[in-house]
Amino acid sequence: MSAKIKMNAAQTGAVINKNIYGHFSEHLGRCIYGGLFVGENSPIPNKNGMRTDVVEALRHIKVPVLRWPGGCFADEYHWEDGIGPREERKRMVNTHWGGVVEDNSFGTHEFMELCEQIGCEPYVNGNVGSGTVREMSEWVEYLNSPGDSTVVKRRWANGRKEPFNVKYWGVGNENWGCGGNMRPEFYGDLYRRFNTYCRNYGDNKLYRIACGPNVDDWAWMDGVMKVAGRFCDAITLHYYTHPHGWEEKGSATEFDGDEYYLTLRKTAYMEQLIKGHLAIMDKYDPRHKVGLIVDEWGTWYNVEPGTNPGFLYQQNTMRDAMVAAINLNIFNSHADRVVMANLAQMVNVLQAVILTDGDQMILTPTYHVFDLYKAHQDANLVPSTVACNEVEGVQQVTASASLKDGVLTVTAANVSCTDAEEVVLDIANFDAKDVSVRILTGDMHDMNTFENQNAVQIREFTDFTVNEQGIVLNMPACSVVEVTVRG
Ligand code: AHR
Numbered sequence: 001m002s003a004k005i006k007m008n009a010a011q012t013g014a015v016i017n018k019n020i021y022g023h024f025s026e027h028l029g030r031c032i033y034g035g036l037f038v039g040e041n042s043p044i045p046n047k048n049g050m051r052t053d054v055v056e057a058l059r060h061i062k063v064p065v066l067r068w069p070g071g072c073f074a075d076e077y078h079w080e081d082g083i084g085p086r087e088e089r090k091r092m093v094n095t096h097w098g099g100v101v102e103d104n105s106f107g108t109h110e111f112m113e114l115c116e117q118i119g120c121e122p123y124v125n126g127n128v129g130s131g132t133v134r135e136m137s138e139w140v141e142y143l144n145s146p147g148d149s150t151v152v153k154r155r156w157a158n159g160r161k162e163p164f165n166v167k168y169w170g171v172g173n174e175n176w177g178c179g180g181n182m183r184p185e186f187y188g189d190l191y192r193r194f195n196t197y198c199r200n201y202g203d204n205k206l207y208r209i210a211c212g213p214n215v216d217d218w219a220w221m222d223g224v225m226k227v228a229g230r231f232c233d234a235i236t237l238h239y240y241t242h243p244h245g246w247e248e249k250g251s252a253t254e255f256d257g258d259e260y261y262l263t264l265r266k267t268a269y270m271e272q273l274i275k276g277h278l279a280i281m282d283k284y285d286p287r288h289k290v291g292l293i294v295d296e297w298g299t300w301y302n303v304e305p306g307t308n309p310g311f312l313y314q315q316n317t318m319r320d321a322m323v324a325a326i327n328l329n330i331f332n333s334h335a336d337r338v339v340m341a342n343l344a345q346m347v348n349v350l351q352a353v354i355l356t357d358g359d360q361m362i363l364t365p366t367y368h369v370f371d372l373y374k375a376h377q378d379a380n381l382v383p384s385t386v387a388c389n390e391v392e393g394v395q396q397v398t399a400s401a402s403l404k405d406g407v408l409t410v411t412a413a414n415v416s417c418t419d420a421e422e423v424v425l426d427i428a429n430f431d432a433k434d435v436s437v438r439i440l441t442g443d444m445h446d447m448n449t450f451e452n453q454n455a456v457q458i459r460e461f462t463d464f465t466v467n468e469q470g471i472v473l474n475m476p477a478c479s480v481v482e483v484t485v486r487g
Contacts, residue, residue: 002422002472007410009430011383012403017375018064019330019340021121021370024094024296025114026071026105028097028349029311035347035356036114037106044359049106050115053361054347054354055117061353062377067123067295067342068111072096072178074170075129079139079308082107083158093128098310099379110142110354112164120219121168123295123342128172128187128211129180140169144201153171165204168340170295174238176220179211184223184394185212191228209293212236213277221277224286234291234339235252238276240300240350241323252301252314254446258415260319260444261392263299267323269299270330277464279335291339294331298344298351298366299323312349316364317447318456320351324369325398325413325480328376332400332410335381343370355448361447365456368440372458372482373411379404382422383479388423391416397423397475408432408485414475417444425471425483434486435471437461441479 038044038051047051052474069077073096082104083092098428115122124143126136142150143164155163171194175187182190192211200206206306210228212235213220224235243250243263251392274292279288299320300312306476307313323344331338343366347354353367371452379402388397396419399412408430445457461481466475475481 001319001389002385002424004424004426005384005386005397005399005401005410006426007381007382007384007401008428009403009408010428013381013383014336016332016335016376016379016381016402020328020338021374022065022067022340022342023063023346023353024067024071024342024344025346026349027069027077027094027102028071028345029308029313030139030356031345032479035354039105039108040079047117049110049116050117051356051361054356055477057344057354057361057363057367058118061367062374063118063120064377065121065123065340065342066115066118066346067125067170070125070173071296072174074125074128074173075131075138075175075179076126078131078135079108079142083109083154084249096405098308101487107142109158109160122164122166123170124166125170125173126192126194126198128175129178133194133197136171136194137199140198140206141201144204146202163201163204167207168209169198170209170211170236171198173414174214175211176214176217184220185227188224188227188275191224192231195231201205207233209233210235214238216273216276216306218276218280221280225281225290229281229284229290232290235281236292236293236295237273238296239270239273239294240296240298240344242300245339249301252299252304253447255318255319256381257417261394264321264322264326264394264415265392267326270327274330274334274338280336292337293339294341294445296344297341300350314350315447316351316355316366318442318444321369321480322413322415322478325364325411326415327393327411328369328373329398329400329411329413332376332402333383337362338401354379357450360450362450362453364448365440368458369480372438372440372480375404375407375409375484376400376402376411379409388421396421404458405486408487410477410485411481412482412483413480414477418477420474420476423473423475424469425473427470427485431487432466432471432485435464435466437473438482439479441476444478
């Protein structure tokens with residue numbers, strides 16, 4: 001039996017918020033330092049300290065939004081340590097991540113510069129765990145106020161006259177854990193207090209983001225929504241794919257078929273999590289004013305042998321490409337409620353899209369999935385159903401479709417690590433005049449390394465026909481496609 005992806009192009013759904021293709025950069029390991037920022041005096045080519053190779057690659061996948069400075073680091077970060085002359089900035093020990101010295105040479109202005117170069121919106125995560133209401137309030141003022149205040153004059157003195165107009169504002173991170181070990185009602189009250197003093201300036205209206213639960217902590221979602229739901233625009237969810245557990249997470253590169261499918265089964269659990277949390281949100285927000293943001297997702301394995309355990313550096317294989325495809329298809333299918341998602345993390349940390357080593361850079365299989373899916377950004381979802389086999393408890397084919405400017409884009413993954421599959425795209429109400437397909441495929445272990453940088457890359461794919469059934473693709477095992485259909 002072939003797999004069938006069925007859709008009706010005349011029945012479109014919600015707009016897929018481009019921010020679903022968002023990223024996350026924390027002061028952790030070599031994400032910021034070395035990965036994104038090398039400083040103006042580095043021999044590595046850079047513009048104002050930002051790596052030009054990395055920025056160019058990120059522009060290519062159209063990164064829409066970038067979250068910073070953490071993660072757990074956010075609730076230890078004091079923004080005033082990261083402004084002013086670099087040589088005078090405070091040095092601190094990054095106790096969460098590797099115990100290394102953080103010299104604060106990458107701070108607020110550098111982050112804004114990075115976002116400007118990438119062409120994305122900044123999403124700043126403020127400090128509730130160890131910060132003060134005044135500190136957060138003044139950070140917003142520093143960033144966004146056009147007024148002639150003492151705080152704003154510091155921004156002028158640091159070289160920026162115009163306000164930055166930051167919109168996405170997170171009030172704390174993982175406040176159930178590293179962000180203060182709070183209880184939901186307590187955090188809910190703190191959210192209300194901190195949020196009150198985060199002001200809107202000029203025409204810039206903050207998009208206020210509350211800290212939501214980890215995985216299936218339904219009680220946290222319930223407690224925070226009950227107390228703070230009417231004061232926020234969105235609430236977050238964190239869910240990482242650990243093939244095994246926290247203690248022994250498994251290797252990023254050495255795994256067998258069982259572990260491969262275990263990883264994918266755990267990834268597919270995202271669907272149940274989103275549905276479960278949305279149902280709780282509905283109790284307090286029946287009119288769906290509050291969006292869900294999955295601002296940390298991705299695989300989390302053991303670190304690469306010989307690397308700092310606190311740096312969370314891991315390789316990335318075709319298995320990760322499947323994880324990305326499954327998650328992104330789930331997020332797309334909930335386009336009416338999932339308003340943003342942020343892969344953890346952008347460079348050199350966890351399921352990164354880019355790995356660097358000195359002046360070298362490689363694009364991971366996950367990067368290529370983001371490339372294949374970028375046409376969905378701000379397109380209208382075309383709801384689709386997939387009829388296919390199950391392999392080892394996972395749906396063999398996963399897909400999403402969208403329509404933008406008269407172009408239909410279907411992305412699909414055949415997650416079987418052994419079997420090719422005939423996949424039929426049955427599209428009603430669309431005259432497919434011109435079809436082109438790009439593919440990412442390989443053995444489940446395939447990856448790019450600094451020695452073999454393009455082992456995994458996107459190729460044109462021609463093994464398809466267009467007939468009375470629709471568009472019929474012979475998808476190889478372990479593959480992701482982007483099908484572009486012009487009418
Ligand atoms: O992404 C790594 C860490 O995972 C983040 O700092 C934290 O928010 C989460 O626990």
